[in-house]
Amino acid sequence: xxxxxxxxxxxxxxxxxxxxxxxxxxxxxxxxxxxxxxxxxxxxxxxxxxxxxxxxxxxxxxxxxxxxxxxxxxxxxxxxxxxxxxxxxxxxxxxxxxxxxxxxxxxxxxxxxxxxxxxxxxxxxxxxxxxxxxxxxxxxxxxxxxxxxxxxxxxxxxxxxxxxxxxxxxxxxxxxxxxxxxxxxxxxxxxxxxxxxxxxxxxxxxxxxxxxxxxxxxxxxxxxxxxxxxxxxxxxxxxxxxxxxxxxxxxxxxxxxxxxxxxxxxxxxxxxxxxxxxxxxxxxxxxxxxxxxxxxxxxxxxxxxxxxxxxxxxxxxxxxxxxxxxxxxxxxxxxxxxxxxxxxxxxxxxxxxxxxxxxxxxxxxxxxxxxxxxxxxxxxxxxxxxxxxxxxxxxxxxxxxx
Amino acid sequence: xxxxxxxxxxxxxxxxxxxxxxxxxxxxxxxxxxxxxxxxxxxxxxxxxxxxxxxxxxxxxxxxxxxxxxxxxxxxxxxxxxxxxxxxxxxxxxxxxxxxxxxxxxxxxxxxxxxxxxxxxxxxxxxxxxxxxxxxxxxxxxxxxxxxxxxxxxxxxxxxxxxxxxxxxxxxxxxxxxxxxxxxxxxxxxxxxxxxxxxxxxxxxxxxxxxxxxxxxxxxxxxxxxxxxxxxxxxxxxxxxxxxxxxxxxxxxxxxxxxxxxxxxxxxxxxxxxxxxxxxxxxxxxxxxxxx
Numbered sequence: 001x002x003x004x005x006x007x008x009x010x011x012x013x014x015x016x017x018x019x020x021x022x023x024x025x026x027x028x029x030x031x032x033x034x035x036x037x038x039x040x041x042x043x044x045x046x047x048x049x050x051x052x053x054x055x056x057x058x059x060x061x062x063x064x065x066x067x068x069x070x071x072x073x074x075x076x077x078x079x080x081x082x083x084x085x086x087x088x089x090x091x092x093x094x095x096x097x098x099x100x101x102x103x104x105x106x107x108x109x110x111x112x113x114x115x116x117x118x119x120x121x122x123x124x125x126x127x128x129x130x131x132x133x134x135x136x137x138x139x140x141x142x143x144x145x146x147x148x149x150x151x152x153x154x155x156x157x158x159x160x161x162x163x164x165x166x167x168x169x170x171x172x173x174x175x176x177x178x179x180x181x182x183x184x185x186x187x188x189x190x191x192x193x194x195x196x197x198x199x200x201x202x203x204x205x206x207x208x209x210x211x212x213x214x215x216x217x218x219x220x221x222x223x224x225x226x227x228x229x230x231x232x233x234x235x236x237x238x239x240x241x242x243x244x245x246x247x248x249x250x251x252x253x254x255x256x257x258x259x260x261x262x263x264x265x266x267x268x269x270x271x272x273x274x275x276x277x278x279x280x281x282x283x284x285x286x287x288x289x290x291x292x293x294x295x296x297x298x299x300x301x302x303x304x305x306x307x308x309x310x311x312x313x314x315x316x317x318x319x320x321x322x323x324x325x326x327x328x329x330x331x332x333x334x335x336x337x338x339x340x341x342x343x344x345x346x347x348x349x350x351x352x353x354x355x356x357x358x359x360x361x362x363x364x365x366x367x368x369x370x371x372x373x374x375x376x377x378x379x380x381x382x383x384x385x386x387x388x389x390x391x392x393x394x395x396x397x398x399x400x401x402x
Numbered sequence: 403x404x405x406x407x408x409x410x411x412x413x414x415x416x417x418x419x420x421x422x423x424x425x426x427x428x429x430x431x432x433x434x435x436x437x438x439x440x441x442x443x444x445x446x447x448x449x450x451x452x453x454x455x456x457x458x459x460x461x462x463x464x465x466x467x468x469x470x471x472x473x474x475x476x477x478x479x480x481x482x483x484x485x486x487x488x489x490x491x492x493x494x495x496x497x498x499x500x501x502x503x504x505x506x507x508x509x510x511x512x513x514x515x516x517x518x519x520x521x522x523x524x525x526x527x528x529x530x531x532x533x534x535x536x537x538x539x540x541x542x543x544x545x546x547x548x549x550x551x552x553x554x555x556x557x558x559x560x561x562x563x564x565x566x567x568x569x570x571x572x573x574x575x576x577x578x579x580x581x582x583x584x585x586x587x588x589x590x591x592x593x594x595x596x597x598x599x600x601x602x603x604x605x606x607x608x609x610x611x612x613x614x615x616x617x618x619x620x621x622x623x624x625x626x627x628x629x630x631x632x633x634x635x636x637x638x639x640x641x642x643x644x645x646x647x648x649x650x651x652x653x654x655x656x657x658x659x660x661x662x663x664x665x666x667x668x669x670x671x672x673x674x675x676x677x678x679x680x681x682x683x684x685x686x687x688x689x690x691x692x693x694x
Contacts, residue, residue, distance in 0.1 A: 211663035
């Protein structure tokens with residue numbers, strides 16, 4: 001317990017010294033050109049803090065790295081953020097404060113709720129392009145959210161990638177059967193209708209659909225329902241950890257050979273760290289290479305080197321860190337493309353630059369060149385837990401949806 | 403109708419209801435003796451579960467040593483809360499006291515996030531993993547053994563209240579504070595004891611529920627389900643908490659299995675609404691009559 005407090009203090013000191021280093025370095029770089037501000041409503045506290053601290057570290061480290069590379073077309077980058085506690089009203093207040101005192105071309109939103117709430121203001125301002133922690137399908141509606149994008153596949157696309165993989169796992173010409181298990185939240189319900197439609201289109205039978213109450217609940221009755229339909233695959237969505245562990249452990253106790261899969265936020269090392277050997281065989285869809293994967297590439301190597309330098313004691317960096325870094329990478333690419341085209345950094349020009357991304361090499365963060373479709377990157381790979389090695393290993397090629 | 407399935411989910415629901423009854427008991431003991439509605443009960447449960455995690459996980463103690471230590475820690479926390487924050491509120495309006503308990507809940511969430519962080523957690527396995535069959539009916543082992551431990555605690559409590567001096571003092575204070583005081587009962591000590599015993603029951607339930615459903619700083623939200631239990635049973639009725647706890651646990655599970663998980667809460671709140679219309683003081687609560 002005390003070690004944990006000490007670790008946190010040490011990290012805070014690390015962040016502090018990094019901020020000090022930035023404060024020293026930034027003015028030197030800023031002598032010639034105006035800084036470009038990355039803004040952010042970041043959930044460093046509250047229910048999403050488990051991911052927020054890593055998103056923040058990814059954004060911070062990317063800023064350090066890009067500045068060490070000379071910034072964006074010679075403009076230094078400044079990362080300005082506020083803690084929101086994962087509350088929409090505080091996120092809105094942070095947005096107003098940060099954009100009120102800085103010119104902010106790109107901004108990190110901490111939740112779907114905030115990104116939906118701020119959309120009309122974002123549209124009327126026309127100054128800022130936004131992405132963030134959300135992979136919500138709704139945000140890829142270009143009519144309603146023209147200046148917001150998803151730094152990976154949206155949740156429906158994640159289901160699409162999972163279903164593409166499941167379709168290859170049939171035996172003797174039969175398609176496997178699946179069950180969807182999701183939380184009774186906006187997050188949990190997001191991909192279900194599209195997932196069912198896609199499964200029907202592919203000839204995969206959805207044999208059961210389980211909705212669970214959010215929070216700490218007993219799910220043994222729901223597991224009894226699954227025992228009766230014996231699905232080949234169970235796909236979870238809307239969870240971080242519980243009740244995935246209970247479904248897996250109890251269904252295996254019942255002698256079922258069902259395989260278990262999850263989407264982005266339920267495919268981090270947390271599952272392995274907390275479940276131990278019980279996590280073996282669990283699979284997740286992930287658009288980025290894991291920090292400790294065997295993959296490499298110039299940007300992935302730079303990420304690892306920067307992470308190691310900023311906090312040598314941190315070890316493995318969670319998927320939230322990768323997501324924060326990739327967000328900032330996309331912002332940089334978009335700003336660079338807009339500047340290179342001699343255009344002003346308006347939301348519309350940057351959205352056009354984003355839409356122009358085609359076969360973009362992300363330097364190993366994503367293992368294949370990526371193309372933006374409907375303000376998202378519909379690509380991912382299926383990874384399976386090897387509990388003995390305590391890591392995820394790829395079991396599919398990269399799947400890029402059309 | 404698949405009767406085997408109905409039997410299995412009913413068993414699971416009744417077992418979960420047993421844990422609700424234990425939490426409800428913690429709620430009722432405090433209310434009965436002190437007339438304080440403790441909105442921090444979910445967070446006291448959470449705190450005890452985190453203590454268990456620290457003892458059994460961080461310090462690698464045997465879970466069977468960690469469990470009593472965590473439960474005692476939770477009950478001690480209840481005693482300290484009463485002495486430091488609730489006792490100075492004696493004589494203040496009940497709304498003020500309720501607000502204090504809500505404040506305590508927020509403080510406990512903050513303390514837990516500061517010490518253990520915001521990551522979701524799983525408690526170390528300490529209950530047998532072998533599936534339990536009652537006839538042909540399957541019951542998840544964690545639920546089955548959790549229920550047995552909870553039931554044992556309930557029986558100890560009932561015997562204590564019925565036969566011990568402390569239990570009699572508590573019941574006497576609950577029925578008439580002034581009379582109890584005039585008979586030499588140390589009412590302040592009884593108040594403190596009520597918080598200690600109420601928190602102890604809640605702490606044990608907290609560890610058992612967290613062992614099944616996982617743990618996070620938001621764990622305390624389970625207190626809302628228990629509020630339904632004690633209002634249905636009657637805020638000042640121990641029997642009411644037991645009966646309503648088991649019933650609400652069963653209803654939630656059956657509604658979830660047949661109607662879908664999104665109907666768990668609406669089903670229990672529908673029962674709550676009906677009870678409030680016909681018996682506003684709960685199924686077994688005391689019907690106060692004010693004569694003017």
